Amino acid sequence: MVNIAANLTHIHTQIIEAKNNFASKGQRVELIAVSKTRTVAEIEQAIAAGQRHFGENYLQEALSKITQLAHQQDLVWHFIGPIQSNKTREIAGNFDWVHSVDRLKIAERLSQQRPVNLSPLNICIQINIDNEPTKSGVTLGNLLSLAVEINRLPRLHLRGLMAIPRPQRELTLQRQCFRRVRSALESLQRAGLLELDTLSMGMSDDFVAAIAEGATFIRLGTAIFGERV
Ligand SMILES: *Cc1c(COP(=O)(O)O)cnc(C)c1O
16 A cells, blocks of 8 residues: 655655755755545545645646645645646636646636636746657747746736656756756746746656756655556
8 A cells, every 4th residue: 555654754855865965955845746636535645744735637626626625724736737728717716826838828818817816826837848749838949938928917926937858767868858947947037037936847757857957846646646547
């Protein structure tokens, strides 16, 4: 049986080691538990072990869990899956962060539909860092203009970038790719988007490399909850 609390403890040790070995000690690295396909009971085990940030990919599944866990006051919900335009209203109303914005039209809808009683919705632009034709995400060539336009939207708070690199086994190759994501963020900062402070990158198989290259959110599913069935 999977021991979620023990897995979380182990991951936190690995995060501290990665920060000590590679990154500046002051780097803020927040762990998002990717809970797609997991039950409320599994999420509750993670909560009991101190986990607060959760990432979901599928809206209907996520809404059901958010409702069932509404009594847990301090949870932070991250939407990390592909976004269809007919889903933006419920995403804008139920999540704290959206990591998978790659089109202006989606961003405009999220901004229009963010409820006035909530603070602006935190946004990461998803970039297609390996230029894979089947993957979502904006290309590096189109990133700056999209970021400038999203940054103007009143009910959104553009925070940074998200990427899902092509799987690589070697740490060096993993790091090369994450370094390109970080460079993309730095180029936006140099272009005047000074407030951007977020790099959402790193999953169960490559999060150490992502931390080494400055990740501020890592998104882990399998390492916490076991293999998805
Ligand atoms: C599923 C998923 C993850 C987690 O992947 P693991 O390999 O299980 O850690 C992270 N990010 C996104 C966008 C995902 O869809």
